[in-house]
Amino acid sequence: MRAFCTKLPHGLFSLVFPDDCRICHRSLTGWTRVPVCAECLHAPKPFSADYFCVTCGTPFRNEFPLDEQGQCGLCRQGLRGFDKAYCYGEYDGALRDLIHLFKYRGVKPIGATLAKYLPSALPLDLQVDVVVPVPLNWRKQWKRGFNQAEVLAAYVARRRGWKLARILRRKRGSEHQASLSNSERRLNVERAFRAASRVDGMRVLLVDDVMTTGSTARACALALKRAGAKSVTLLTLARVDRRLAVPSAKTYIGSSE
16 A cells, blocks of 8 residues: 555656656656656666777777777877776767757756766776866856756765865857867867866866767866876766767777867
8 A cells, every 4th residue: 555655646647747758759657857768777888899098998999009008099199188088888879868868958867867877987996086077168058057067077076975176167168069070179179178276286087978089078187287187087978989980081080089
């Protein structure tokens, strides 16, 4: 009887306000703040690759872009800005759909579910002094109502007992990155960020939702290092797998930057 009474409000709500999963479109059986079924919520899988850079995590089709230490060319040249990168999964399939619902469809409660994937992507012995989210342009944040990177960063900070600091600022608006080539992305975010306070000698965990080319993360990491950061580790929920991209004039083959 107690179980029946507990489920009754959920059943009545679903009867009056029927809804379908926003991903697979199957009917939802119970009341929930997240309009996604349990199967789709748990569908994302950890990122995997046979060959990847040990520093930035970029996946490759074979081992030839890597040196004996397992680093790619960009990391060997110190062009990444950050010192290490981790991500949970590939920016595709269910994970991509969930991120789109979170960012672009205003389903903020999904953020709590997505954030739970992040701690498993980090080494248990990782030492961090402060967690810093990648900031949004103020117009985008005003329109969206929240910064998705801040939602994710806050969860990781609470889970690991680390300090959260919203110290990065965008000095100017930047053009939407999705329509730009890799070189244009780098120029677009060049010096676009600054740190509002010093982080002298600190080990910083920089958090964002998606790593596409790494240009934004690089610009943020350089801003943090100009503010005195000892190291910057990047953590993202997902990353674009360039191995699956169709080569074009705008694609820098074999690298995520």
